Amino acid sequence: MSRTIYKPPVQKGFGQFVDALVVLALVYLSLLAPLLLGGTAAESDAPADKPVATWEAMQQNETMAAQWQKLGFDAEKAEPIVSKKFSYEIEAWSLGITVAVIAAYFFFVLKVSDREYREVINERFGPRTGKED
Amino acid sequence: MGTTTAAAGKQEKISLLKVLGPVHVWALGVGIVLVGEYMGWNFSVAKGGAYGALIACWVIGLLYTCVAMIDSEVTSTVAAAGGQYTQAKHIIGPLMAFNVGLYLVMAYTMLEAADALVVGDLLKAVAAQYGAELDPRPFVVLTIAFLAWLNYRGVFMTLTVNFVITAFAVLAILVLFFSTTGIAGGESVLRHSELLTDLPYGWIGVLASLQFGMWYYLGIEGTCQAAEEVRSAGRSIPLGTMGGMMTLLIAASLTWYICTGLIPWEYLGQATTPLYDAARLTGSVELEVILFIGTMFAAIASANGCINDSSRAWFSMSRDRYMPHWFGAVHPRYRTPYRAILFLIPIAVSFAFTGLLDQVITFSILSGLLGYTFMSFNIVRFRRLWPLGSIERGYVHPFHPVPAIVLGLLCGATYFATYLGYGTSLLSIMAFYILVSIWFVVRRYPYVKRGEQFTMPWPRPKGY
Missing domain, CATH: 1.20.5 (Single alpha-helices involved in coiled-coils or other helix-helix interfaces)
Structure with a gap:
């Protein structure tokens, strides 16, 4: 039996340009879709009974508090980071x-x-x- | 081989240069990944606590050990640019190959964008420490442009630079470890007993942390992209890849140990540059400078390797007409896929400036994960179509099919982790791959020369 060789058409430059753009458009669309659909990282809502911004209330011991301070954070600045929780x-x-x-x-x-x-x-x-x- | 237009106007076949050794393969793999130790892995701490991140480090380490074992066998046998893309073309079929090629391009281009952002953010943070304000955007563009030029000029110089800066970044982690633990003299400054807590979300948090646990190793499989440019694929690829994996397992464990002994887990879980922060906490200016340079070098090495790998994958797909053929050209003098390199640069810059870093990172991770899922069934099919002894293999990995089964199971667990953290993103990225697959079947496949997709000197596959 003889082999049948498929001969593809030759694509013009403009067609190649359009094809590259189509893939890019799809990539950007899928990057934006979660924002448009309203859902990215699964974070829980902030608790209603938010603790007062003290190291003790945030369950940070002395060593933890000392390290936070060395990093340039006081209890008030650290509070949004400590209270952020995932759901x-x-x-x-x-x-x-x-x-x-x-x-x-x-x-x-x-x-x-x-x-x-x-x-x-x-x-x-x-x-x-x-x-x- | 690629095509390029010669001065006389006629088409010549020019191939990529075979100049690389195992050291370059190691530098490519570790260079891409090591930035994950300097930033990114720590988001797994936010997801599941410090112990959760350690479990993720080892579980995902197992996933990547399976990847390295499988990849070493297939790549040392299918030694061509495009790595896993070329493997898919020979073992599964064109549509799978198209998808695998896109996984590679997307994973590396988006990782490159994140790397450049780290360079900019680190410079901004250091400037802020000294009371200055700095716009990081010019540095992001400059970093990508310089690395693109390096890649354009030749692969040997590109990966030699990568070896030097990657080796420095690895040494910086070792220096920080020896200094903070007191092994190098003095007292240990690590305070694990006071800083480590129980699992904050229980075992579901540990599962969720698997997603960012991938950052410890994401991209090691990129060593395969060098397959067409190494002097001996059978020796260099397994040696460079497995050596790289061992380096990363050690570096990842040391990084976790240092950071969790110095930084409260809530801060660590959201830090942009955790190892640099750890150096700051020691109070040593020398360590701070070393880790600053280490972080910069790790990010630059990663972006450099990503440009190398994404352009090879795009080039290979274009050469086969899966993507527009124009990109499948090799530079007549430098013997690099220059059009693919140049085309992807503005795209990486635009990803960096979208302001959607979360999405960009998730796209990169998920593209990598889809590629690992492919590897699990690819090796089973490879052994079935060409059983041992039927073709010459550069390397045969042991315990088959155990690594393939373990890899498949761990990929399933990591999809679940991605669902827990980024369920909507997961679905939108899957929608992208489904749409683009349909587009390939309808629009691109008619341009593909069927018989030319199989270039290996192997016998007919069993069952076909």
């Missing part, structure tokens, strides 16, 4: 969507890649004869 709430639906999206992505990429890979191998080595393995 690790797991919502079943959003976790489910995330898992599904990642799985679907890899499934799609692997499935299409396999089809394309067969084209590559058939062109490189010729069509299968059934005696290869």
Whole structure:
């Protein structure tokens, strides 16, 4: 059997320029999307009963307080940093969507890649004869 | 090989120069990553406390040991620029290769932007210490422009510079360790018993800290990008990569030990330059100067390595027409992928000035993580399509398939950690890779020459 060689079209300069721009536009869009959708790092709301800005109230012992001061922070300046807390709430639906999206992505990429890979191998080595393995 | 236009106007084939040895491979890998010890790893302290960060350091260290083992085998066998991209092309198929190439370009270009920001921020902080105000932006642009020029002029000089400045940055950590622990003389200034606390968020915090734990090692797999430019891929890549991994495991553990013994965890979790802050806390001007230079060198070495790697990945994709072919040119005199280098520079600068550092870092980490996920099934398929003995391998990693399984499981845990901290970003970045994959299938794949995607002198893969 003779090999069929695929001959791709030649792309003009303008088309190449547009293609580079498309990828860049998608990158910037995905960087901005979390801001537009209103969600980045998972921080909890500031507690209603905020402690008074003293080292004791912030549970900082003498050594900790001394190190904060050497770094140029008094208790009041350190308070926003010490009281900042993360919230690790797991919502079943959003976790489910995330898992599904990642799985679907890899499934799609692997499935299409396999089809394309067969084209590559058939062109490189010729069509299968059934005696290869 | 790439194409370039000769003076007479006709097209010539010119290849990249084979001038690198194991030391350069080490300098490329450690150079890219070491900045993670100087900044970035400490965000894992905010996520899970000091002990959480230590657990993350070792668990993610295991993930990267698996990456280094797998990479050493595949890259020493598939020795071509593009590293994992070229591996994917030969083992999985074009769409996977396109995605892997983009993971590399995005991970390194965004890391480069973060590195340049560190240079600017550090200069601004030091100026502020002396009562001066400094706009860091010109320094960010200058850093990237200078490194781009270095990369444009040739890979040997680029990575020789990287070796010198990376070695200094490693030594700076060792000097700080010996000085603060009292091993070099005097009393230890570390106060672990008074500064360390229990896990602030319990074990869920430890899981969450895995995301930024990747900063201890993110980019070590970039050693593969040098595969086409090393004199002996079978020797240099495994030696440079595994040596680099050992250096990083030691440097990461020392960094954690020094910083948590000097800095309260709440401050450490948000510090921009934790090792420099640790040096300030010792009260020694000499240590402060050494760590200032160390931080600058680490950030510059990382940006330098990132330019090297992102341009190789972009160049390789363009050479194969996965991306516009114009970028797949090699400089006729310097033998570098100069168009890819120049194209990515303004992009890195723009990332640095978006004001979205959180997003940029998450994009970089997640792109790296997607690449590691690919590696876990890539090695299984590599061994299945070409069993041991069927082709010549530069290196065979032991205990297969254990590293692949462990890598897959740890990648799953790190996706979960990213979901905990940056769930929306995770989804938007996945949306990017899905959209761009569809775009490749519809728009770019028709330009790809099918048979030319397989260039290794191997027999037909089993089952195909």
